[in-house]
Amino acid sequence: MTQMNMLQAINNALDIAMAANDRVVCFGEDVGIFGGVFRATSHLQEKYGRARCFNTPLVEQGIIGFANGLAAQGSTPIAEIQFADYIFPAFDQIVNETAKFRYRSGNLFNVGSLTIRTPYGGGISGGLYHSQSPEAYFAHTPGLKVVVPRNPHQTKGLLLAAIRDPDPVLFFEPKRLYRASTGDVPDSDYQLPLGEAEVIKEGRDITLLGWGAQMEVLQQAAELAEKAGISCELIDLRTILPWDVASVERSVLKTGRLLISHEAPLTGGFAGEIAATMQERCFLYLESPIVRVTGLDTPFPLALEKEYLPDALKIFEAIKRSVEF
Amino acid sequence: MTTTPGSAVHSPTFMNGDEFTIPTFMLLAQEGTLYDGAKAPDIDRETARRIYQTMIFTRVLDERMMAAQRQGRLSFYMQCTGEEAAIIGSTAALDDADMIMAQYREQGALAYRGFSCEEFMNQLFGNELDYGKGRQMPVHYGSAKLNYMTISSPLATQIPQAAGYAYGQKLAGEGRCTITYFGEGAASEGDFHAALNMAAVHQVPVIFFCRNNGYAISTPASEQFAADGIAPRAFGYKMRVIRVDGNDLLAVYAATREARRIAVELNQPVLIEAMTYRLAAHSSSDDPSGYRSKKEEEAWREKDPILRMQRWMISQQWWSEAEEKALQEALRREVLETMKRAEKRPPPSLDSLVTDVYHDVPPVLARQLEHLKAHIRRYPEHYPRGARSLETQRTTGGEEA
Ligand SMILES: Cc1ncc(C[n+]2csc(CCOP(=O)(O)OP(=O)(O)O)c2C)c(N)n1
Numbered sequence: 001m002t003q004m005n006m007l008q009a010i011n012n013a014l015d016i017a018m019a020a021n022d023r024v025v026c027f028g029e030d031v032g033i034f035g036g037v038f039r040a041t042s043h044l045q046e047k048y049g050r051a052r053c054f055n056t057p058l059v060e061q062g063i064i065g066f067a068n069g070l071a072a073q074g075s076t077p078i079a080e081i082q083f084a085d086y087i088f089p090a091f092d093q094i095v096n097e098t099a100k101f102r103y104r105s106g107n108l109f110n111v112g113s114l115t116i117r118t119p120y121g122g123g124i125s126g127g128l129y130h131s132q133s134p135e136a137y138f139a140h141t142p143g144l145k146v147v148v149p150r151n152p153h154q155t156k157g158l159l160l161a162a163i164r165d166p167d168p169v170l171f172f173e174p175k176r177l178y179r180a181s182t183g184d185v186p187d188s189d190y191q192l193p194l195g196e197a198e199v200i201k202e203g204r205d206i207t208l209l210g211w212g213a214q215m216e217v218l219q220q221a222a223e224l225a226e227k228a229g230i231s232c233e234l235i236d237l238r239t240i241l242p243w244d245v246a247s248v249e250r251s252v253l254k255t256g257r258l259l260i261s262h263e264a265p266l267t268g269g270f271a272g273e274i275a276a277t278m279q280e281r282c283f284l285y286l287e288s289p290i291v292r293v294t295g296l297d298t299p300f301p302l303a304l305e306k307e308y309l310p311d312a313l314k315i316f317e318a319i320k321r322s323v324e325f
Numbered sequence: 326m327t328t329t330p331g332s333a334v335h336s337p338t339f340m341n342g343d344e345f346t347i348p349t350f351m352l353l354a355q356e357g358t359l360y361d362g363a364k365a366p367d368i369d370r371e372t373a374r375r376i377y378q379t380m381i382f383t384r385v386l387d388e389r390m391m392a393a394q395r396q397g398r399l400s401f402y403m404q405c406t407g408e409e410a411a412i413i414g415s416t417a418a419l420d421d422a423d424m425i426m427a428q429y430r431e432q433g434a435l436a437y438r439g440f441s442c443e444e445f446m447n448q449l450f451g452n453e454l455d456y457g458k459g460r461q462m463p464v465h466y467g468s469a470k471l472n473y474m475t476i477s478s479p480l481a482t483q484i485p486q487a488a489g490y491a492y493g494q495k496l497a498g499e500g501r502c503t504i505t506y507f508g509e510g511a512a513s514e515g516d517f518h519a520a521l522n523m524a525a526v527h528q529v530p531v532i533f534f535c536r537n538n539g540y541a542i543s544t545p546a547s548e549q550f551a552a553d554g555i556a557p558r559a560f561g562y563k564m565r566v567i568r569v570d571g572n573d574l575l576a577v578y579a580a581t582r583e584a585r586r587i588a589v590e591l592n593q594p595v596l597i598e599a600m601t602y603r604l605a606a607h608s609s610s611d612d613p614s615g616y617r618s619k620k621e622e623e624a625w626r627e628k629d630p631i632l633r634m635q636r637w638m639i640s641q642q643w644w645s646e647a648e649e650k651a652l653q654e655a656l657r658r659e660v661l662e663t664m665k666r667a668e669k670r671p672p673p674s675l676d677s678l679v680t681d682v683y684h685d686v687p688p689v690l691a692r693q694l695e696h697l698k699a700h701i702r703r704y705p706e707h708y709p710r711g712a713r714s715l716e717t718q719r720t721t722g723g724e725e726a
Contacts, residue, residue, distance in 0.1 A: 034543035034616050055548045057513035058480065058541050086479060089515065125400045127462040129478030267689070296693050298682045303451040303459030303672040307697060307711040313704055 001184045006177050009152035009185050010040045010117070013159040014078065016189050018048050021076060024163065026053045028063055028080030037082060038119060038178055064090035064116065068097050071111035071168070078163060084120035084172060085129045091137075098168045099143030112166040117159075119175035120148075121213045122263055122295075122309055127302035133212075133264040133295075138170050139241045139273070145169040145194055146240040148212035152183050157192030158238065165194055174213035181216075197244035199251065203233035206257035206322055209248060209274065211237045214261050214310070221315035228316075230323055240270055248274065249281050256287040257322050261310050266294040288325035291318045347556045347568045349600060352575040355628060357636020359575075366579035370643050376417045376574065377638055378652060379437045380409040380631050385656040386432065386445065387605070389664070394609040398668060399449060403464045405430045407572075407604030410630035411536050413437050414577030415504065415597070419585055424490055424503040426474045426483040429464055430536070430603075431506050438471040442659050446667030458681070459673040481507060481514035484533065488524040488594070491531035495592055502530040502588040504581075510541020512555045524594035525562040532584045533596045536571065538603035543616040556598040564594050571599030572630035575637070602628070674714035675701070 004012065018024045026041055032055035035042030044053040056063050060081055067077040081087045087094070094116070102110035122131035138146050145167050149155040155173070162169035174181075200215070201222065208218045215236050222232040233251050237243055252258045258278055260271035275290040293310040301308050352363040359365060387404040394402045405412060408430065416425065416434040425434050432445070444456075448466050451459035456467060457475060467475025474490075477483060487505030494501045511517065512535055524531050535555045539546050546554070559566035565587060569580045577599060584595040602625040606613050613622075638644035675698060679690040686694075698715060705712035 029541070030543045032544075032548070037542060037610075055544045057549050058510040058544070059513040059515060061515050062513070088479070125462070127465070127478075128460060130462065266693070296678060296697070297690055298679055299460070301460050301678055302462060304675065304678050304711055307675065307701065307708055308678060313707055314700060317700060317703070 002187055003182060004152045004185045005179050005182045006149075006152045006155050006173065007038055007040050007179065009156040010159060010173065011042055011044075012185065013156045013163075014041060014044060015047070017076075017078070017160060017163045018044065018052065020189065022052075023074065024052070024076040024078065025070065026078045026080070027056050027067075029056060029058055029082045031055060031080050036080060038175065040117070040173075041080065060086055060088075060090040061093055064093035064098065067114050067116070068093060068101065068111050071114040072101065072109050074113070076113040076115075076163060078115045078117060081116060081118040083130055084118045084134050085132045087116075087118055087134060094138070094144070094170070095141050099141045101143075103143060110166075111168050114168040115159075115162045115171055116169070117171045117173060119178070120172040121174045121176055122300055122305060123176040123213065125302065125305065126300075128299040131300040131305075133172075133262060135172055135240050135262075136264055136268055136270045139270050143168070144241060146172070147194060147238065148172045148174070148240060149238070150174065150212055150215040150236055151177070151181050152185050154192060154198075154238070156185055157190050158194065160189065161191040161194050164191065169194070172212065176213050177216070192238075195239045195242050195244060197247040198236045198238055199233065199247070200236055201232070201234040203255065204231040205255055206230065206259060206319055207233045207235060207248070207251040207255045208259050208261070208315070208319070209235045209237060210261045211240060214263060217310065217312050218261055218315060220312035221319060224312060224316040225319045228320070230319060232319070243274070245277060245281075248278065252278050252282045253285050256285050258286075259291040259293060259315065259318055259322060261293040261315055263295050263309060265297045266292055267297050269294055288322045291322050293318045342552065342557055345557060345560070346553060347566070347598075349568050349570055350576050350580055351570040351573050352579065353573045353633055353637055355633050357633060357640055365575050366582060368575070368578060370641075372417060373638060373641070373643055376413055376437070376578075377634055377644060379413050379433055380634065381649075381652055382436050382442075382656055383409055383413075383433045384631060385653065385660055386436075386442075389657065389660045390449065391605075391609060393664060398664075399463060401463045402449070402609045403430055403607075404605035405433055407625065407630070408536055408538055408601045409433050410574040410634065411571035411577055411599040411601045412506070414574045415532075415534055415581040415599070418578045418581035419504060420501065422472060422499075423501050423585070424472050424474065424487070424494070426487040426490065426503060426505040427476060428480070428483065428507045428511060428536075429476050429478070430508070432464070432466065434506070435466055435468065435471065435473050438468070438473060440466065440468055440471060440473070442663045443667065444468070446663045447670070450667045450670070451672065452667055452670035453673050454667075454670060455673070458677045460677075480511040481516040483507070484511070484514075484517050485520035485523060487533075488520045488527075488529050488531050491524070491529045491588075491594075492527055495528075495530050500589055502532060502585055504532040504534055506534045506536060508541055509535055509537040509539075509546055509555055510544065510549055512558075513549060518558075521558065521562040521564060521594070521596070525564045528592045529594050530588035530592050531594045532581065532588055533594065534581075535596070535598045536601060537598055538571075538601045540603050540607065540613075540617070542607045542611060543613075545617070554598055554600075556596065559596040564596055566596040566598070568598045568600060571601030572628050572633065574630060574634045601630075671713055672710045675711045676714075
């Protein structure tokens with residue numbers, strides 16, 4: 001066990017993956033000698049050489065197109081997009097190519113070895129272009145897996161699983177927690193399953209569901225609610241696509257109430273998909289309407305970021321409304 | 326119809342462009358004297374002073390705002406130190422009615438057009454008078470009045486937009502052009518290539534101005550492209566191009582004047598590659614000691630574009646040491662005082678969270694805002710910035726106000 005922050009856990013996972021398989025290659029803007037603007041790839045170039053860890057020119061569509069080719073050839077590319085906000089120049093390569101490689105070739109070719117890492121989310125005074133949570137755009141695309149970790153231990157296990165998964169994975173890292181979230185991380189090479197939610201805390205009255213940085217906020221809201229005598233079950237979805245319908249359903253059947261929270265805007269957000277699925281499966285067991293606590297239907301602001309974000313107080317109020325319905 | 330005729334060869338003949346090397350246009354040497362045979366552009370005393378004073382202003386602004394960032398008064402900042410001649414020299418060569426579509430390191434262009442110290446501060450602190458209504462990070466300025474398009478963080482997106490804007494100017498027959506600034510890093514984006522091709526095919530009066538300052542964050546130009554810089558790319562699109570010493574105010578000015586003439590009179594795009602150096606860190610979040618040597622920086626410090634211009638100005642008897650001292654002091658005072666005022670101003674009102682997403686606020690957003698206000702009324706102490714505007718419904722400052 002070593003005490004690590006999330007960035008160190010990412011670095012450690014990349015190091016293990018590169019040591020274990022010499023076809024693993026890491027690249028992206030500034031990831032070389034500098035180790036990436038957040039330092040997630042520190043020392044990898046020193047250790048594995050410039051052929052396996054390198055700076056790319058500043059072109060996201062190039063980075064992912066290149067990664068698709070490299071993956072199709074049989075290598076294991078781990079491409080970094082510097083901020084999730086800048087993944088959109090590569091949207092075509094990801095949505096039309098990465099996601100459909102296997103399907104369109106009748107499985108003659110695939111890019112399943114590809115992993116795309118990118119920091120996402122708000123709370124860092126980043127304004128509209130350094131704060132977005134774009135998971136829902138990708139969740140609409142069959143063929144991709146979308147994973148969001150919440151702490152260092154989970155990050156290492158999920159990233160190693162993503163790198164070795166036979167499908168392409170988009171790995172969204174909550175940058176607000178990069179240095180803020182620390183914890184014990186096993187030194188060993190271990191993996192956590194993709195596609196499985198994790199029940200963090202059992203409870204009776206309401207299920208609180210989220211992912212990534214929002215888990216910390218949900219946890220705080222759950223504590224407020226406990227003080228008010230409301231017992232919350234807390235679930236981390238971990239994988240957005242494909243998501244763990246069964247675990248969420250099991251919990252909602254038990255508690256009869258569901259609250260889902262994410263930073264992205266409400267309309268078309270992934271909470272909508274979950275809510276629709278759960279009302280279909282648990283309709284007769286629901287004690288109150290499924291609640292979503294999310295960002296506003298606007299771009300992400302700067303000066304009023306705190307007002308915009310779904311925080312513990314907003315969630316606490318929503319929990320009370322749900323329970324008192 | 327083939328569009329690429331050429332002479333025939335009968336053995337496989339590959340060309341890699343090494344036969345072209347693009348010269349660098351230079352007029353003013355570091356000592357402040359003209360190179361042998363060089364002729365200074367037609368520039369009058371007033372213009373030269375306006376340019377020089379703008380250079381000093383941005384230096385002072387950059388120094389003070391970096392210090393303010395270090396003190397935690399400002400969340401973020403980006404300097405243009407070392408690139409003043411490239412930016413201000415090119416803007417000064419344009420008409421004030423021409424459009425500027427910049428990347429983010431071009432505060433000198435905006436200052437030259439007359440953006441006031443207070444206007445800079447309001448944006449940097451995202452207060453209620455910020456034209457961008459506190460939505461963007463510091464340094465994302467914009468001014469409709471000064472024909473300066475608001476900065477967008479996603480790199481290179483402004484380059485094809487500039488081609489489109491300039492095409493509209495051509496259709497309108499205004500005799501105007503658009504200049505777009507970008508770094509050699511941003512020139513790797515697909516948007517750059519798309520922009521050059523569109524502009525060349527459609528004969529658009531746009532000036533593509535690349536600040537080749539050697540680095541894109543930590544990535545040196547040698548890992549950004551394999552060729553002789555950005556300039557040769559113009560040939561592939563059939564566009565005129567010039568490479569200029571970006572630390573040489575007179576050369577930048579002369580080159581951009583001519584580029585403007587080509588753009589406006591001939592309706593043709595032009596590429597300018599200004600060779601310069603980013604003397605400061607990429608941004609306040611960056612530490613260049615991790616990727617380049619002090620020695621390299623020192624060598625470039627000796628090519629300081631402001632010092633070069635100052636020597637020339639003094640030799641013209643257009644400037645003096647005494648004026649320099651007085652200006653520096655006055656600017657330091659102005660920047661500090663203006664900063665204090667701007668940081669005390671309240672943020673934009675809560676209503677600004679939902680305006681400007683669409684022309685009108687749609688009902689769904691109006692409802693979300695009401696819901697938010699009700700929540701903040703319940704817990705005002707937890708949302709001090711938002712709660713403040715609930716008490717005193719202020720109006721955010723419009724630019725013309
Ligand atoms: C599409 C996109 N990708 C990545 C970034 C992150 N980023 C901001 S500035 C920068 C480097 C830009 O370098 P360059 O264009 O050479 O300009 P300079 O900073 O040197 O003036 C990067 C990678 C971004 N803003 N937009």
